[in-house]
Amino acid sequence: xxxxxxxxxxxxxxxxxxxxxxxxxxxxxxxxxxxxxxxxxxxxxxxxxxxxxxxxxxxxxxxxxxxxxxxxxxxxxxxxxxxxxxxxxxxxxxxxxxxxxxxxxxxxxxxxxxxxxxxxxxxxxxxxxxxxxxxxxxxxxxxxxxxxxxxxxxxxxxxxxxxxxxxxxxxxxxxxxxxxxxxxxxxxxxxxxxxxxxxxxxxxxxxxxxxxxxxxxxxxxxxxxxxxxxxxxxxxxxxxxxxxxx
Amino acid sequence: xxxxxxxxxxxxxxxxxxxxxxxxxxxxxxxxxxxxxxxxxxxxxxxxxxxxxxxxxxxxxxxxxxxxxxxxxxxxxxxxxxxxxxxxxxxxxxxxxxxxxxxxxxxxxxxxxxxxxxxxxxxxxxxxxxxxxxxxxxxxxxxxxxxxxxxxxxxxxxxxxxxxxxxxxxxxxxxxxxxxxxxxxxxxxxxxxxxxxxxxxxxxxxxxxxxxxxxxxxxxxxxxxxxxxxxxxxxxxxxxxxxxx
Numbered sequence: 001x002x003x004x005x006x007x008x009x010x011x012x013x014x015x016x017x018x019x020x021x022x023x024x025x026x027x028x029x030x031x032x033x034x035x036x037x038x039x040x041x042x043x044x045x046x047x048x049x050x051x052x053x054x055x056x057x058x059x060x061x062x063x064x065x066x067x068x069x070x071x072x073x074x075x076x077x078x079x080x081x082x083x084x085x086x087x088x089x090x091x092x093x094x095x096x097x098x099x100x101x102x103x104x105x106x107x108x109x110x111x112x113x114x115x116x117x118x119x120x121x122x123x124x125x126x127x128x129x130x131x132x133x134x135x136x137x138x139x140x141x142x143x144x145x146x147x148x149x150x151x152x153x154x155x156x157x158x159x160x161x162x163x164x165x166x167x168x169x170x171x172x173x174x175x176x177x178x179x180x181x182x183x184x185x186x187x188x189x190x191x192x193x194x195x196x197x198x199x200x201x202x203x204x205x206x207x208x209x210x211x212x213x214x215x216x217x218x219x220x221x222x223x224x225x226x227x228x229x230x231x232x233x234x235x236x237x238x239x240x241x242x243x244x245x246x
Numbered sequence: 247x248x249x250x251x252x253x254x255x256x257x258x259x260x261x262x263x264x265x266x267x268x269x270x271x272x273x274x275x276x277x278x279x280x281x282x283x284x285x286x287x288x289x290x291x292x293x294x295x296x297x298x299x300x301x302x303x304x305x306x307x308x309x310x311x312x313x314x315x316x317x318x319x320x321x322x323x324x325x326x327x328x329x330x331x332x333x334x335x336x337x338x339x340x341x342x343x344x345x346x347x348x349x350x351x352x353x354x355x356x357x358x359x360x361x362x363x364x365x366x367x368x369x370x371x372x373x374x375x376x377x378x379x380x381x382x383x384x385x386x387x388x389x390x391x392x393x394x395x396x397x398x399x400x401x402x403x404x405x406x407x408x409x410x411x412x413x414x415x416x417x418x419x420x421x422x423x424x425x426x427x428x429x430x431x432x433x434x435x436x437x438x439x440x441x442x443x444x445x446x447x448x449x450x451x452x453x454x455x456x457x458x459x460x461x462x463x464x465x466x467x468x469x470x471x472x473x474x475x476x477x478x479x480x481x482x483x484x485x486x487x488x489x490x491x
């Protein structure tokens with residue numbers, strides 16, 4: 001059984017190597033071109049630093065606003081998708097809808113929203129909200145399913161209403177986890193938002209793509225450096241905050 | 247005060263945890279439900295306020311029907327039944343006072359309580375109940391920073407805050423060491439002395455005999471003995487616990 005599984009895995013992987021045209025020799029031939037690309041990016045053109053910094057700020061704004069709105073919208077969704085809180089008639093449709101929306105990435109949502117409301121950061125915010133709401137709702141619901149039943153029993157036994165039980169028995173148990181998930185999502189959304197500019201949804205990605213198109217590689221490298229620093233700073237801050245939560 | 251008739255709780259597929267219990271508890275009694283683990287004590291207590299749904303039979307507590315009650319009636323019945331659990335079941339991250347205030351949830355206006363607001367009278371009552379278990383000085387501490395014995399006392403204060411007619415305690419000392427057992431059972435006795443009706447489950451014979459005014463022996467979900475501690479003979483003990491000890 002185990003050997004059969006290993007054999008199947010090998011066959012599948014072998015086929016993917018053939019079908020994708022994966023070829024180490026081709027990569028080796030391409031290496032000089034990468035070196036050439038990097039050489040043409042240096043030194044970074046610091047004249048575009050103010051513009052790219054503004055773009056970076058916009059990217060952070062997109063991620064912040066999008067994540068904040070999603071964190072709130074995901075709350076009711078998380079509760080109706082938790083097996084131990086929602087009745088089956090609510091739980092199953094809710095889970096299905098969540099999985100449906102989650103299977104589409106932020107970038108695809110951005111394409112849709114750019115078409116709907118035009119270019120700029122706003123469709124970026126909408127895209128972040130669309131993806132993050134459902135992915136946070138899934139994480140929330142899993143946190144809710146993992147709670148201790150004891151305190152919930154105790155609050156129920158006092159004669160509390162369903163909402164009061166959620167507020168006093170469930171919420172205190174899951175709130176720190178929720179916050180930690182939101183911060184984690186903020187980190188990944190910053191990264192996602194840098195790419196959103198490529199499809200016209202604002203932020204630093206817009207600058208990066210424009211410079212690349214204009215074959216202005218020194219300017220593009222400045223945009224890249226700003227992106228790297230921005231992501232590192234946000235990741236550092238966020239993981240520090242998260243460490244204090246759990 | 248408590249009237250139980252023909253109570254059965256069957257867990258799927260066909261395990262009768264409580265198998266036809268009749269029980270009438272008078273006001274002011276200190277009843278200890280005695281039995282081995284797995285005898286149905288916990289299920290019986292949980293069925294009394296429908297934390298577990300009975301399969302058959304009826305339960306009335308302090309003049310209110312528990313079985314057959316609608317959602318609002320059930321909440322009204324529950325708030326006059328304080329419950330103390332083996333594992334304390336405090337909300338760990340909440341403060342001690344907030345845990346005790348939770349005992350008022352069945353009384354206070356719903357919307358403000360969802361925002362964390364309680365009327366001053368309820369806050370005062372919660373502090374008073376905390377004082378009655380000797381923990382007034384720990385009101386602002388986080389519940390999970392307290393020792394096991396202290397947590398159980400907070401749980402007792404939470405039950406008292408309900409201004410209950412009856413207190414049910416499910417193995418309240420099974421998670422505690424012997425010194426704390428005396429401590430917690432002593433508090434329960436003093437509550438009983440102030441007129442509250444108590445139903446406490448225990449697997450420990452000595453503790454049961456020392457505190458109860460009445461012993462109800464439970465074995466395989468059935469009452470095998472019902473009487474004062476003085477009439478618990480070795481034969482009765484065998485009947486409750488099964489094989490000779």
